[in-house]
Amino acid sequence: MTVAPPTEKSDIGGRPVPPSGWLGWVTSTDHKRIGLLTAGTSFVLFVGMGTLALTMRAQLAQPEQELVSSHLYNQLFTIHGSGMIYLVFTPFALGMGVYLVPLQIGAPGIAMARLTLLGYWFYALGAAVMLAGFATPLRAHADGWFSYPPMADSVHSPGTGTDLWIAGVFLATTGTIIMGWTVLRKRTYGMTMLRLPVFSWSMIVSCLMVIGAFPALLAALGLLAVGRADPSMFDQNVWNIGYQHLFWFYGHPVVYVMFFPYLAAVAEVLAVFSGRRFFGYKGTVLSLLVFAALSMSVWGHHMFATGQATNDYYSLTSIALLVPAGVEYFAMVGTILGGRLRLAPPMLFALAFIPQFLIGGLTGIMVGTPVIDYHVTDSYFVVAHLHYVLFAGSAFGLFGAVYFWFPKVTGVMLGHRLGRLRFWLLVLGTNVTFLPMFALGYLGMPRRISSYASFEGFGWLNLLSSIGAAFLAAAMTVFAVNVLWTLRKRTLGSAEKAPDDPWGGHTLEWATSSPPPRLNFTPDHPVPPVTSFAPLLDLRQKQKEETAADRSRP
């Protein structure tokens, strides 16, 4: 690919800035910087939202505790849920795509880079606005991440906290809608659609869901804003149910936007650390597309309890999700079976993802079945299910991806020993925190309550869950120490330098230097010939065959 040189200075009104300066970072059109800004911002917010969760677990550790008031507790779970979904997992997934997709398809940059940068700024400012609610007189928004009217109208939820939440979520969601698009139009020579890596395909599919579903959230927020100006609007039930349809039309596909990129990262890791080509590539690509389309059709299962959804249809499509999910599981297991497994930290996270997400997925089918949903709706069973999907599943994919691509992004290796320690702490913490919640929900503990009586019998399960949360906090601390220590050593020049391809990767990003240069590929590190979805593996196999042929010659 030919790269036109940057615009000459005479053509522009700006001035050159050093690449490491703050001005260079905040106005850069380099997709890698935008991706890092997005991932970095969402990671900082992840720590903040996790702290809110720890406060909630401390409150629930014992019956009848009064560490925080019920009003503050309502704010904690609202901002924790909103933050994790709107500000952490969704933007991190898209940030990963912004960073990796141009590299994986052999492009020197991203399509519509300035718009992508604008998307980042909308997201970051939206996050600040949402969190600013804590500084208002009546404090932050407190009506849950879905904010159903009439509870979220200005009569039942007065104050500017909710208004700021609406403005913040609107800005942040607009930002995430903008940050999509590139894979379809910037592929390098030889990179046909069916040679795209699984991760790039997952980003295509995520972008399709973003285009199709995310505008519904903007419409829902607009409806809520209008309703807060005139609360009598929500006296008519059509607007309340209409809001729920708008919200969940976004609210279910967003779970897959928070899931597919991490699933695909796991797929890439499994293939690389099994030393094999990813098994069932075409079936996986097709299943991603079918999975995503079905995910647009199941939102009504969140509304079974309203009695105003077509139960049979939404239940049917929810159960049908098992088919594409099964294909993907078959492909993942098929990849590792017979492979020569290397149990480095990225692979540990990828392997743990498989059984843990299975629990989240199967309990999703349970709550997608009306007869079970009526029993467990709005209980801790649902909390356990969504955390097994988003934490035991997506977060493990996220951390596997971080360990996998950290050397490429930073040029140094992340400490393996701390990585392993952190992995075991996280596995233990995740399952001790969230598994008891299934039992709590089944036994009848409602979600979103700040306290419970001792005679209800929820005490020891809640204590167990809170102990697990402490392990999660320890795991995150180990991770933060590992990353900060490694980056500090990089500054001092004593960190272990990462080669271009430390793991024996399959995709194009491993062909360039670590970290990649501004335009990704240079004459020293050209784009290798693209012969399949695993071009570097092809290259290695070809070299091996040629070496063997040379040796066999007399």
Added chain:
Amino acid sequence: MKRHLSFVVVAGWGLFNGILLAVLAVYGENSIVYWLWGGAVVLLELAAVAVLASSRSGPDQHVRYRVPDRAAGAVVPIAFGFLLIALAFVYGWWLLALAGPLLLVAVALAVRGTTAREE
């Protein structure tokens, strides 16, 4: 078809959504649902048309790329301008008096092509 596979993916995916919507119609739903999902299908087909138009205007696999750094300096003022507009819904329309000049500055930066070009 191979030439425009990216268009086929987007259009086909939108069409599959249309089929799922048609199945829902057999079961029956509130009219708001048809407008909602139907609107999303239309949006996806429009995106597919945009992909088609884009791929017809250039090669399917790109061979030339221009570094898009011109006017990148306008992005941050635009973002803050829209932030003020969003806050105007909360704290009053007077904030538009601040948003307007900021957006004008952003337009001027965009027209002038200002950027913090990396050395």
